[in-house]
Amino acid sequence: MNPIAVIGTGQTKHSKARLDVSQPELIREAASAALQDADIGPDDIDAVVISNMEMFEGRAFPELWAGEGAYAFGKPCVKVATGGTSGTSACIAGFHQAASGEFDTVLVVGFEKHSEGHTQTGMALVDPFWDRAVASGALGNFALSISQYMAERGVTEEHAAQVAVKARRNAANNPNAHLQMPDLTVDDVLASRMLAEPLHLLDMCPQSDGAAAIVVASEETARRRGSQAAWVRAATTRHDQPYLGDLDRRLVTMRALRDAAQAAYTRAGITDPLREFDIAEIYEPASYAELAWYEALGFCKEGEAGRLITEGVTAMDGELPVNPSGGVLSTNPVGASGVIRVAEASAQLLGRAGAHQVAGAATALATGYGVYAWSDVIVMRTEKP
Amino acid sequence: MILEGSIRLPFSYAAGVVGSRFLVALRDEQVILGGRCSDCGTVSCPARSMCPECGTHVDDLVEVGPGGTVEAWTEMPGKPAFGLIRLDGADTALIHHLLSGEGKWQPNTRVTARFAPERVGDINDIEGFEEERGAS
Ligand SMILES: [Zn+2]
Numbered sequence: 001m002n003p004i005a006v007i008g009t010g011q012t013k014h015s016k017a018r019l020d021v022s023q024p025e026l027i028r029e030a031a032s033a034a035l036q037d038a039d040i041g042p043d044d045i046d047a048v049v050i051s052n053m054e055m056f057e058g059r060a061f062p063e064l065w066a067g068e069g070a071y072a073f074g075k076p077c078v079k080v081a082t083g084g085t086s087g088t089s090a091c092i093a094g095f096h097q098a099a100s101g102e103f104d105t106v107l108v109v110g111f112e113k114h115s116e117g118h119t120q121t122g123m124a125l126v127d128p129f130w131d132r133a134v135a136s137g138a139l140g141n142f143a144l145s146i147s148q149y150m151a152e153r154g155v156t157e158e159h160a161a162q163v164a165v166k167a168r169r170n171a172a173n174n175p176n177a178h179l180q181m182p183d184l185t186v187d188d189v190l191a192s193r194m195l196a197e198p199l200h201l202l203d204m205c206p207q208s209d210g211a212a213a214i215v216v217a218s219e220e221t222a223r224r225r226g227s228q229a230a231w232v233r234a235a236t237t238r239h240d241q242p243y244l245g246d247l248d249r250r251l252v253t254m255r256a257l258r259d260a261a262q263a264a265y266t267r268a269g270i271t272d273p274l275r276e277f278d279i280a281e282i283y284e285p286a287s288y289a290e291l292a293w294y295e296a297l298g299f300c301k302e303g304e305a306g307r308l309i310t311e312g313v314t315a316m317d318g319e320l321p322v323n324p325s326g327g328v329l330s331t332n333p334v335g336a337s338g339v340i341r342v343a344e345a346s347a348q349l350l351g352r353a354g355a356h357q358v359a360g361a362a363t364a365l366a367t368g369y370g371v372y373a374w375s376d377v378i379v380m381r382t383e384k385p
Numbered sequence: 386m387i388l389e390g391s392i393r394l395p396f397s398y399a400a401g402v403v404g405s406r407f408l409v410a411l412r413d414e415q416v417i418l419g420g421r422c423s424d425c426g427t428v429s430c431p432a433r434s435m436c437p438e439c440g441t442h443v444d445d446l447v448e449v450g451p452g453g454t455v456e457a458w459t460e461m462p463g464k465p466a467f468g469l470i471r472l473d474g475a476d477t478a479l480i481h482h483l484l485s486g487e488g489k490w491q492p493n494t495r496v497t498a499r500f501a502p503e504r505v506g507d508i509n510d511i512e513g514f515e516e517e518r519g520a521s
Binding site: 019058121125128129130131132133134136139140143144145146147148151194195196197198199241243244245246249 | 456457460477479480
């Protein structure tokens with residue numbers, strides 16, 4: 001793969017309902033912010049990748065009508081949809097386009113406007129034969145694996161609540177975040193409504209309206225910008241089986257994320273992720289997910305995730321700040337959520353993360369999580385390959 | 386301006402060669418079928434045409450259950466609990482309702498299938514799983 005870098009990022013204000021704008025207008029907000037951040041114009045874009053889960057807002061073919069918001073007229077434009085990983089997969093598709101040498105500069109835009117559709121319907125339409133026995137949607141499907149994970153790895157409801165608190169407090173320093181709760185406590189999380197045993201309302205990500213974009217550039221274009229580039233050093237994807245019952249103890253093994261991370265770390269020369277990464281933006285749809293991901297991503301040994309959160313190792317002032325932006329737990333426009341992870345990791349390396357900047361961040365991790373276990377892992381550095 | 390609307394989505398999906406045999410066995414015989422992989426030996430349930438472990442085409446169907454153990458569970462307020470149930474003779478888990486039992490389900494609780502009196506060839510021809518009689 002030819003060296004490539006992210007040279008600009010843009011996000012909308014994310015919220016429960018962006019009734020002030022149409023879907024293309026929402027996309028345009030993020031796309032134009034990314035072009036401005038990269039200091040380029042629409043004519044400098046050679047190809048466009050769009051990320052969206054079209055069944056979630058009741059409009060088909062976003063690659064048709066969303067393109068206008070993303071400056072796609074007269075350019076190659078494709079849609080990438082892989083569940084929750086859509087955004088990271090779209091970024092990886094954009095990386096591949098720029099790395100191929102065929103396109104110099106690629107715009108990747110992810111968006112979701114949950115307030116305009118019915119996400120649960122989109123989820124229920126996945127499998128007509130086996131999953132509709134319980135038709136539990138994303139929430140129930142995720143909750144289903146937690147009891148097993150807690151029993152095997154000694155994770156408690158309090159550990160999970162600490163993750164939820166960290167996310168919403170971090171989000172208070174991110175003006176784009178949907179849920180900003182600077183005063184949230186563990187007791188508040190544990191007292192919030194039970195959604196699906198053992199997931200409380202505040203253990204779960206929200207549904208958000210929002211969009212995010214990145215500008216990916218070839219080595220030559222990125223090099224001209226000096227330090228204003230976040231170099232992509234590895235990007236890997238692993239998919240898994242489509243029926244949850246086929247996955248061996250999903251959250252305990254997380255084989256897809258474990259495999260993707262191992263491949264990415266090998267490619268990028270990462271041997272001690274907790275020490276070598278300066279910041280991580282990981283796709284955690286629920287508080288418990290972040291704990292399971294700590295283990296699968298090699299931040300700690302199996303069974304030590306609870307200790308990591310309790311000791312503040314992943315807090316803003318800890319050894320490895322995880323999700324300074326507030327993460328998916330604070331902002332979740334699904335098609336955009338993976339792009340947000342990459343945009344946030346890039347902004348940290350570019351030194352443009354504002355109030356949630358981790359000083360001197362030079363090595364960053366971004367991940368995507370979709371469906372039952374699909375995983376994307378992206379390693380970025382300020383240092384050019 | 387906000388435009389209000391709703392869309393009706395009728396469907397008719399083919400269950401396929403192996404899926405159809407699974408559903409017909411449920412409906413006509415109250416038997417749960419697993420698919421045994423001729424290559425790696427994995428028995429998956431519900432039976433489907435492709436082995437989830439190695440991808441090999443599956444056409445050897447074997448009876449599994451109706452008893453099994455609960456591997457994991459959850460419950461949403463106002464709805465029956467549901468879980469991952471590993472049926473006796475199967476190597477993978479089935480997602481279905483847990484009908485009896487109050488409160489938290491312990492890992493490895495023994496359960497058995499309860500079939501619907503009226504069956505139509507659907508995964509819900511199994512109403513769900515209840516604790517095995519005589520199990521503690
Ligand atoms: Zn096999």
